[in-house]
Amino acid sequence: MKRGAFFRFLAVTLILSLTLSLLLTSCKKYGRGASLNGGGQTAGGTTAGDTSAGGGTGDETGGETGGETGDESAGGESGGQTNSSPEYQPYVWPEDQLVNYNGLVEHLFFHQIIAYPELAFDGDAQEKGFDDWMVTVSEFNKIMESLYEKGYILVDMNDVWVEKTDENGVAYMAKNTLRIPQGKKPLIISIDDTCYYQSYMGNGFMEKLVLGDDGEIWAWGHDPQGNEVLTQELDIIPAIDTFVKKHPDFSLNGVKACLSLTGYEGIFGYRTNTDSHGLTPEQEAYRQSEIEAVKPIVEQLKKTGWYFGCHTWGHIRLDSSRYGVTGVAADMQRWQSDVGDIVGPTKLLFYPHGGRPDGDDWHKTGEVFKYLHSLGYRIFASVGTQSFSYIKKDISAVICDRLHPDGTTLRHLREQYLQFYDAKDVFDYEWRPEKYGMDF
Ligand SMILES: [Zn+2]
Numbered sequence: 001m002k003r004g005a006f007f008r009f010l011a012v013t014l015i016l017s018l019t020l021s022l023l024l025t026s027c028k029k030y031g032r033g034a035s036l037n038g039g040g041q042t043a044g045g046t047t048a049g050d051t052s053a054g055g056g057t058g059d060e061t062g063g064e065t066g067g068e069t070g071d072e073s074a075g076g077e078s079g080g081q082t083n084s085s086p087e088y089q090p091y092v093w094p095e096d097q098l099v100n101y102n103g104l105v106e107h108l109f110f111h112q113i114i115a116y117p118e119l120a121f122d123g124d125a126q127e128k129g130f131d132d133w134m135v136t137v138s139e140f141n142k143i144m145e146s147l148y149e150k151g152y153i154l155v156d157m158n159d160v161w162v163e164k165t166d167e168n169g170v171a172y173m174a175k176n177t178l179r180i181p182q183g184k185k186p187l188i189i190s191i192d193d194t195c196y197y198q199s200y201m202g203n204g205f206m207e208k209l210v211l212g213d214d215g216e217i218w219a220w221g222h223d224p225q226g227n228e229v230l231t232q233e234l235d236i237i238p239a240i241d242t243f244v245k246k247h248p249d250f251s252l253n254g255v256k257a258c259l260s261l262t263g264y265e266g267i268f269g270y271r272t273n274t275d276s277h278g279l280t281p282e283q284e285a286y287r288q289s290e291i292e293a294v295k296p297i298v299e300q301l302k303k304t305g306w307y308f309g310c311h312t313w314g315h316i317r318l319d320s321s322r323y324g325v326t327g328v329a330a331d332m333q334r335w336q337s338d339v340g341d342i343v344g345p346t347k348l349l350f351y352p353h354g355g356r357p358d359g360d361d362w363h364k365t366g367e368v369f370k371y372l373h374s375l376g377y378r379i380f381a382s383v384g385t386q387s388f389s390y391i392k393k394d395i396s397a398v399i400c401d402r403l404h405p406d407g408t409t410l411r412h413l414r415e416q417y418l419q420f421y422d423a424k425d426v427f428d429y430e431w432r433p434e435k436y437g438m439d440f
Contacts, residue, residue, distance in 0.1 A: 088304045090254025093181050101178040105160050106152070107188040107387045107402040108420065109260075109350075112196070112205050113140045115234035116224050117431030119204030126203060131407040131436055136428045137234055143405055144243050146421035148250050152187040153180060156255040156307060157348060160188065161391070161398045163378055171396040173378055180252060189257035190381065190402060191236055192311055192350060196269035206235040208269020209297050217241060217300055220269075241304060256305035260350040263313035263338040270294035273338050291342060298343055309348030310335055310377070318368060319355030325371045328357070332375060347378040354383030354401075362399050365392065373397055385416060411438040 111134050114120045120130040135143065155178060162176045180186055196208050206219035212230070219235030222228060232238035237259075244251045266272040270290040279287060313335035316323055323331070340346070349372060351357075358366025362382070372380070373395055384401030391398050403409070405417065414423040424440055 088254060090251060090305065091248035092253075097181055098179040099182050101180045101186060102175065104387060105155065105178075105186045105188060105389075106420075107157075107190065107381070107400065109190040109192055109381075109383070109402040109404055110135065110140070110236055111192055111406070112194065112200065113137050113234075113236045113239070114204050115206055115221065115229075115231070116204035117428065119202065119224055121431055121433050122203075123433075124203075126199070127433065128436070130203065131432060133404075133406050133408075135406055135410070135426075136431060137239070138430075139405075139410070139426050139428050140236065140239065142426040143421050144240075146426070147187065148243075148247055150420065151183055151185050152420075153184040153249070154189060154244070154251045154255050154257065155180070155186040156253070157188045157190070157258050157309075157379065158307065160186075161379060161389075163347075163396055173391050173396050173398045175391065178252075181249070184249075184252075186252070188402075189240070190260050190309065190350065191257055192260045193262060193315070194237065194259045195262055195265050195267050197265050206231065209235075209237060211296055211300060215300070217297065217304070237301075237306070244305070251305065254305040255307075258307050258309050258348060259301070260309040260311040260348070261339050261343065262311045262315045262352075263335045264315065266290060266294075267339055267342065268294055268297055270297075272342060274334065294342065302344075307348075308343040308346050309350050309381075310340070310346055311350045312352055313338060315352040317353055317355045318351055318357040319353075319360035323368070325367050328368050328371060332372070336375075345376065347376060348381070349377040349379070350381045351383075356380075356382055356399075362390065365395050365397075369397075370395070385413075407432065407436070411436060414440050 114130060114134050114136040117136050120134065120136075121127055159176055159178065161173050163171055164174050165171050178186055196206070201207055204224075206221035206229070208220050210218050210220045210230070212218040216232070217238050218230050218232055219238055220228070220230055221234075232242050240256050244254075244256060261267050263273055270293055272287060272291045272294060274287070275283070310332075312318070313331045316328070316331050318328065356362055357368035357372065358364050369380075378396060379398045379400065382399070382401050383404055385403070387401065387403060389398055389400035403417070403420075405420070409417055410423045410427050417423060423438075427438070
């Protein structure tokens, strides 16, 4: 091809691909607009199981919340708004300001945060669970400010350990050397149960994630008076986005946090879950529309530094003897089809209630652990009193514990969390019930 012809060819190709991508984007935009204005919450889902604020008390089978909706118009209002998804540009340090880091990587985990404490702490049967396992928006903001002031920087859990292969072709996990800005301390944040469970509705939490006209992630829900709310402050996911926007040097390579998902009520407020009793064609059509509606949310989260982990489909207690490999396999396969197929592959597994499989013994590599490993999971996170981690020698896997900023530790473990924040300064004296006591 002659030079001139080549450049004409190049120009035509460019124009064609631009047109195509514009077309694709406008399709996406339409989908997005449809999911905005939240509207068609699934309504009427019976919330079996897990009222436990994740990790809490409730029964773990997580029961089937029928997607018995069908008639709801899947997000209703097809607004067709034009969203211009802004390019996400993380802060980048010059190479000469980065240093090697091989030390301990701290790991904190949260749940959804309490937007309206007057609804969470209203004396009902769920109050204690919310007090134990959640923090309020005010507490969360203070914790974030303190973490930032103390020099913590968010890192991706997938970067902390890597899988390698030895000279015999055997895979093993190894601690990675992180390159972090001088003076900073790496921190993993994970957030469990970001599914916007129906059991939380009316209890002071936001109810789903949506994309705003600006193309950013917002949370949608209701205030105590029943008015619709669209917010980037009252929900942990957009709140972290906002915090990193304000403090770009709180994030290494733009990373935010890991969202640890169950499947039994779908994800991010979208009822993408199947039902053991089967779904009518209408219910299945509704489920499919929820899957389509959540996809742009997942894409935007991925583009802006979020990543995903598995928290089992039914929030099942893996330390319970009632699930053998067969029971766990049924649950995990369901997670894969209801959640994994939407969010993509992950090596991260977060044990519900912190319960480790095969007798809750972290030394052990039992049948259930081997099964989970065979699915591709390599990093297995529990809950503990320090950011403990251990690379297993007999199988390519890491086990680790996470600390948990919440009511129980704010009230009773102030000393252990002083390296992150002082519970005395953080504690929500205005709203947390006095009756549960505190040690300071
Ligand atoms: Zn949980």
